[in-house]
Amino acid sequence: NAGVMQNPRHLVRRRGQEARLRCSPMKGHSHVYWYRQLPEEGLKFMVYLQKENIIDESGMPKERFSAEFPKEGPSILRIQQVVRGDSAAYFCASSPPLQGVQETQYFGPGTRLLVL
Amino acid sequence: SQQGEEDPQALSIQEGENATMNCSYKTSINNLQWYRQNSGRGLVHLILIRSNEREKHSGRLRVTLDTSKKSSSLLITASRAADTASYFCATDGGGAQKLVFGQGTRLTINP
Numbered sequence: 223n224a225g226v227m228q229n230p231r232h233l234v235r236r237r238g239q240e241a242r243l244r245c246s247p248m249k250g251h252s253h254v255y256w257y258r259q260l261p262e263e264g265l266k267f268m269v270y271l272q273k274e275n276i277i278d279e280s281g282m283p284k285e286r287f288s289a290e291f292p293k294e295g296p297s298i299l300r301i302q303q304v305v306r307g308d309s310a311a312y313f314c315a316s317s318p319p320l321q322g323v324q325e326t327q328y329f330g331p332g333t334r335l336l337v338l
Numbered sequence: 339s340q341q342g343e344e345d346p347q348a349l350s351i352q353e354g355e356n357a358t359m360n361c362s363y364k365t366s367i368n369n370l371q372w373y374r375q376n377s378g379r380g381l382v383h384l385i386l387i388r389s390n391e392r393e394k395h396s397g398r399l400r401v402t403l404d405t406s407k408k409s410s411s412l413l414i415t416a417s418r419a420a421d422t423a424s425y426f427c428a429t430d431g432g433g434a435q436k437l438v439f440g441q442g443t444r445l446t447i448n449p
Binding site: 253255257263264265266267270277278280281313315326327328329330331332334 | 371373378379380381382383386426428435436437438439440441442
């Protein structure tokens with residue numbers, strides 16, 4: 223059973239370009255979460271999605287950031303017109319269908335975005 | 339505001355010693371989880387403890403939870419060089435589906 227997969231693992235963009243980060247959850251998991259980690263800091267929640275639905279986007283910046291989890295295919299985190307402050311590690315996590323309370327989230331290896 | 343806060347921020351011990359890390363949080367929770375992150379890598383789930391549990395063991399790991407003090411501790415016994423990593427606690431904030439992480443404890447095991 224493959225774990226959470228993210229690609230690319232490293233992404234370099236120039237200011238103003240778009241970054242697209244992909245996440246394939248573990249088999250059987252229908253819930254996806256995106257987190258951002260700045261150097262020497264903990265992870266900060268960005269967005270929680272189920273198939274074709276955004277459940278909680280309270281951690282997403284209001285502009286330039288969007289996320290989707292289509293019926294088919296991976297979840298995508300899209301950052302438009304990147305700026306240097308977007309440089310960070312972006313982690314995706316997945317969990318099985320929830321049964322009332324928080325279940326364990328399993329993390330992918332992350333995508334390290336560098337904006338030049 | 340930061341929900342979970344670990345202390346110490348950094349810990350350096352000799353191989354074979356025990357390492358204890360603490361985590362404090364602010365709101366009520368349903369459960370608390372500990373994760374390990376090796377430098378430049380993703381997070382590995384270590385253990386989940388529910389709010390009605392006080393202690394949990396997994397191999398060389400021992401986690402305690404004191405909901406009255408809103409704190410948890412992670413003990414790693416008989417440490418090994420391979421335990422060198424950052425350790426994070428994460429809470430669910432009392433029902434939200436997002437995890438709230440602390441800043442982490444950077445643990446270094448010296449051979």
